[in-house]
Amino acid sequence: MAKDKIIIKGANEHNLKNIDVDIPRDKFVVITGLSGSGKSSLAFDTIYAEGQRRYVESLSAYARQFLGQMEKPKVEYIEGLSPSISIDQKTTSRNPRSTVGTVTEIHDYLRLLYARIGVPHCPKCGEMISSQTVQEIADKVMELEERTKFQVLSPIVKGRKGEHKELLARVKRDGFVRVRVNGEVRDLSENIDLDKNKKHSIEVVVDRLIMKKGIESRLVDSLETALELGDGLVIVSQIDGEEFLFSEKFACPDCGISLEELSPRMFSFNSPYGACSTCDGLGNKREFDPDLILDYDKSLARGGIIPWQGSSSTYYPQIIKAMADKYDQEYEAPLKELDDDFINILLYGDRDEVQFEYTNRRGRTRVHYVIFEGLISLFNRRVRESKSESARKRLENYMSIRPCPVCEGKRLKAESLAVKVGERSIADINLLSIEDAQKFFLDLKLSGQEEIIGREILKEIRARLGFLVDVGLGYLSLARNAGTLSGGEAQRIRLATQIGSRLVGVIYILDEPSIGLHQRDNERLIKTLEHLRDVGNTVLVVEHDEETIRRSDQIIDIGPGAGRHGGKVIAQGSALEIAKVEESITGKYLSGERKIEVPEDRLEGEGAYLRVLGAKEYNLKEIDVEIPLGTFTCVTGVSGSGKSTLVNKILKRTLMKEFYNSKLRPGKHKKIEGIENLDKVIDIDQSPIGRTPRSNPATYTKVFDYIRDVFTKTQLAQERGYKKGRFSFNVKGGRCEACKGDGIIKIEMHFLADVYVPCEVCDGKRYNRETLDVKYKGKTIADVLGMTVEEALEFFENIPTIKRRLQTLYDVGLSYIRLGQPSTTLSGGEAQRVKLATELSKRSTGNTIYILDEPTTGLHFEDVNKLLQVLQRLKEGGNTILVIEHNLDVIKSADYLIDLGPEGGVNGGEVIATGTPEEVAEVEKSHTGRFLKEIL
Template sequence: MQDTITIRSARLHNLKNITLSIPKNKLVVFPGLSGSGKSTLAFDTLHNEGQRQFMESLGLVTWALSKPQVDAIEGLSPSISVDQHLTNHSPRSTVGTVTEVFTYLRILYARLGHRPCPSCGADVPPSHDVNGSEIWDDESAGNGVSDSALDVETFPCPNCGKPIPEIGMANFSFNKPAGACPTCTGLGTVIQPNLPALVNSDLSIVDGAVNGWDKVYLIPRNSETLKQAGKHFGFDFDPNLPVKQLGELQRDLLFYGVASPQFRRHFPNVKLPDTVSRGYFEGVVTSLMRRYADHIGDPSYREKMGKLLSEQTCPDCQGTRLSQASRQVLIIGQSIIDLSRLPLTELANWLNRLKEILSAEEWMIAEPIAADLRDRVRRLVDVGVGYLTMERSSPTLSAGEAQRLRLAALLGSGLTGVLYVLDEPTIGLHPRDTDRLIRVFKQLRDLGNTVLVIEHDLQVLRSADHVVDIGPGAGKHGGRIVVSGSPDEVAACGDSITGDYMSGRQSVNPPRERRTGNGHHLVISGAREHNLKDLTVKLPLGMLIAITGVSGSGKSSLAFDILDRAARQRFYNASDIPGVHDKIEGWEYIGKVVTIDQSAIQRSPRSNAATYTDAFGPIRETFAALPSAKERGMTARHFSFNVPGGRCERCEGSGVLSVEMHFLPDVQVRCPTCHGRRFKREVLAVEYNGYNVAQVLDLTIEEALNVFQDVPAVASRLGLMTQVGLGYLQLGQPATTLSGGEAQRVKLAKELGRRAVGHTLYLLDEPTTGLHVADTAKLLVFLQQLVDAGNTVTVVEHNLDVMRAADWVIDLGPEGGAAGGEIIAEGTPEDIARSPKSLTGKFLAM
């Protein structure tokens, strides 16, 4: 059996005819500068060819899966990739459902749960025998339905003898009617009107109190209808009074309308007016909610209405998602909701105590379920997500968290002979947790698999069996193998930038002096969101501030759930409700707040860095101004791939066609009409500096900057993207393929292109994600320049080089989840390093 994977002449994208042998059944790490070709070699070449060969071996049609540009790959195993992109954006998906931990708990509660009798309130023990009778996971189980079609089994209450319906798994699922809260249908949240945004209570109706009522038509018409409604029911309604001066009766009429329960309680026996002219008024809130329900499937309409509506915790289930009856089922005094709110580390402790607390008969039923649960929870703790709770919604997970959940599932699969390709799995991990993750990599390896990891973390590099350094630079300056060998061999290589940092020949040096700030502070008082323990946090302005701590310690709750949302409310009148806190003081010292996280810049593959930063508009205008374009009657519209005119209509400007693969995911293939170039032939005949518009989109940002250096509107935007370390990025690369770190830096470039408005507070979420140590050094220079310009930059970070470069560090902890949420230390990096309580300090002191 071949003991290596051999690649011969790989030349996709910027790879320069790479020939390489990778040892099998080893932990292999691919470092290299951003844009050097790591992902192209690991994912686009090795993983894609592994998939293609595997499908071909099964006799499946593979013409739609194009062969990578490589002469041959020998010794390749079936490949599984774990990248940074979330696979489930559904609000109904949680950590518990994705990992199936919640599924196993549902089985446990269906078999062992105690509940009160709905008639007499006495404790009702589970009705299942030791062998465990059938437990249902369909919509009819235990929902109280009893008709000719659905006969739910019952048994008598041991106290009062009245029939009680059996319960099954479905009763504990918020995605099934039997278990879901009927008010929110299992979402845990309901859409409610944002009354301050909908109605300005300081104004009268005549003066425009109601958002969206125009003075020409709606204000006069609705004012008259409200007055007629008042006459019909025997009271006065004055539309000239400020809304805040209206009585309860008038406000109920204005907000909810004549047919609403809120208004009908005042006149239960009075017949409603039958026409608008006689006083039939629907109500501002009632009308808004009806229109929202009518357009529930229209994302653009929902976005348009976003400021008038807000998502709020369901008042009936308090966000738990389950029905009241399901929440009342207990095992050793705890409901399934109680367990869903525990960090996974604490859930593991609960499972370990079960045998001691349950009776012998109950343990006989619980043992096999508990054993599976313990294994699943242990693997999740091992990959560094033990601070997460089962109730955590999947869309709120970071890219690193989502990737580690998938990694835990792979660890439990027991597969052997597989090539695992992982994309920066240490994203979001504190240095304390990295060693634990490295042990997981080695467990996968020891099962008989090859584990290939794209990674920049020096701890991971030094723990690898083999390192392949790709470079030496990015884009056209990369795509070569600088050195391939053991970590010691790479560290000894004088031509390797990675080796320079591994050996200590180079390092990211902290600033010679720490800033003292401008004397002002932004003070957050009483921060209690999630696990934050009533904190008072002072952010010194005019500094580079790092908020640190182990995963789950409360960093994001403080910076984004509280500070970011409060800032959006104050500066942009957003409808977002800030996390729980008492007050924030010091806003007067800030001109605006800019938050740059790692969420995708767009969900459409039609968006790219050029369109998002508004660089593509002036590029199209430049082409349209050329004599050859004017001769053909072309405008800037012809050079857009998003609208008809100049785009290829076969693929509608996407450059690819989607091929249905039946039981497999659809595959994208190059459009046979435009050959992936997106535009019509006559459009491609127009060239600027020797490039047509399709060729421009294929350029890297650095290359495009040279082409358009005489066009200020283009050069300024591309120059900013180059400064933030994106010069290697292809101008037309779809936004959906950008990593979280790349998307964040594209956003940063766009924000920096806006006009400055006084002192700006920048909030950044792990800006070094995806960056080589050398790129991190460049980004830090850029961030320091932002602070030198009179701004404040606050970063949530685990990167030790960023912490050492900060003027001020706020370290949260001591652990994640319920064991976190406290300020462990704050001060200069040197202060943190001297703190005996700080885990971060121990690593800073090294």
């Protein structure tokens, strides 16, 4: 057995054509080729799957019974395989409790650091507090000058109203003779009268002493007594001089606040010991949103309160009218013309009664007196008390997620937030960008014992932050919710975590780690991959990025085409060797024989603009941006510079609200001008085309409706009276009832991922036997769902309605996907291109804005070329194309660029350059311009 290579013989998984390939071990190897050529089938479905299977087989029979039998990939044999780790693009946990800090385990180390060397401060006054033993307090007191007169006091009442007679009587019974009331020492034999309406401070005089030799043991006894009486607090007061406050606990003597002993759980927002009790550690609350409840352009009389629009009830409208009359507000005027104070009362209620007349359904009129609780309180009560699920869901549409009013989004209790390291709380660290957090910990200077305790913890924190910076994620914060990360970001986080695990002798298999990464950051990512190799691992990367391909030790080019036209090893070797292989499309692009040309001319648009003014969400610095309508505009900039915030959070959400009454709140901005020039917005993102295996490209593009029509018109279907619904796997009648038309049965594995197996009744075909009797050109409806787009295009070439929709799927580079392929198996890039094809097949109005976020994800050079032709087709209809992109071939093909930066996170959010690619290339401080200049 060869120790220096992985030998694969007869790989037949999916479209692989019985290939043999030797992959060098302990090298950085790139597997490339057209989308759908078989790269992932080789890397993930063959090498990784077999590595996993062998690992499971090596476990005990007891462990295997929980994991189930893993299917062997279709391969003759593989030699030289070692444990495999897959780092793919699947986004991280959608759990709202998962953050970048928890996923990378940095937060666990931070919790330990704060528990061991954190300095507690009072959450109320902010003063530093500490715990001291009785001996430590005594040592401090013994530092007083000799002959100093002082007294030991125990605080029993701290700024509380009352006469406190019982407390004073108990102190007297315990044998104490003096107390200090509001700073004045009083004898307990006197009658002490206290005003019950005023706040008082009372301390028991435990002992009076003179500093001299031999006093220490008596002082310790007095201090112990005082600490017991004062619940851990003691005051040492020089007669007519200074006072010193000491605490046996973590407590603030001034505010009377006591903290428990510091422990890691105190700094966990997933533990009741650390989590903010108002938001349960989520950092936000779902609340009724005034902007979703009120329509400021309408009056109270004409639908100004949105949830009541269309309601026939007159009870609350009568109260609202009475409220308007009471505060001299015009009931028929638009809400924007009413006083802000009245709007506030409308939302949050009134203290005083309002009188109104109400006529019930029987026509009886009575005068009512009520205190109006406010719309927000009223709707909250309705959500709590309503027994109707649909009524609750309808009201929840008017709620939005906002930062918790108590912890302000920091997730932790005030006591936990008051513990500091280097003058920063754990939440302050989490809110820094990873780059700034790295700088903070590198600069952090600890002294003496703290340095010894924190040394190993800090070493781990610094290393992990460094790995995240190395993979180009320095702009993220540790507090960032894991569910908001893109596939590329999630993958690079897992990559950084793996580097932290310091494994060797492993096969790492990565799926396009360069996704979402600016060219400026690509160098650091490649160095990270090289580091993984250099410590003794085999790094297999499925990749399209040219720089990554050229830097690898070896390239395996799969092809020559996609789907049935792929599945062969076309070339293997260095970039120079691949470039010489005539059959390799990758080689042609590497040699420069084929390339994506720079457009001869650039459109200037129609003279109309979409203007975003005063954008200041997240890191955007109140910027103004102009997007020329009727052009292909690209928003560029380094990762984290604010591109997605500008386009997705502000512009897209505002347009969605305008055209489709979306309830998603747009990011902070002053206003957007020019919306009147558009009639719709189409968002073509990378979210799945469906959440279940029932959704597929055929159903999403609606081509399946026309295919079912074809089967309905066949002779057998006509004879049996089958209607269109017979050929749907979503309704009873034609589907297999054993699997309810899924074709697969889900087996719940409890604490493991669910396993799906083909339905034994229909053999995975989804339909019952009678439905499958019906054939068109010798094929059943199940056979058609099993066809690739290319096969179906040939099969239905004489049916224009079907051909036109399939052609658009083919044009966007999806010739290889199957019509019935479950949506859950499509990558983000594939799902995005299915959406693009669906829009292409519709008739365009010419006044549409198409928004795409990194459409080149998963695309080979050749596929990028096809995509650009598709986008040009959309633009030629007079539409506006707005794309967020890092791919230089797309950027150089745009009519207009908006470059944000200069850096990511807090150092980004500014407009660095605008104009044609040629104009941006001349701007020195633009990172995008620098790379553009090289290729233009």
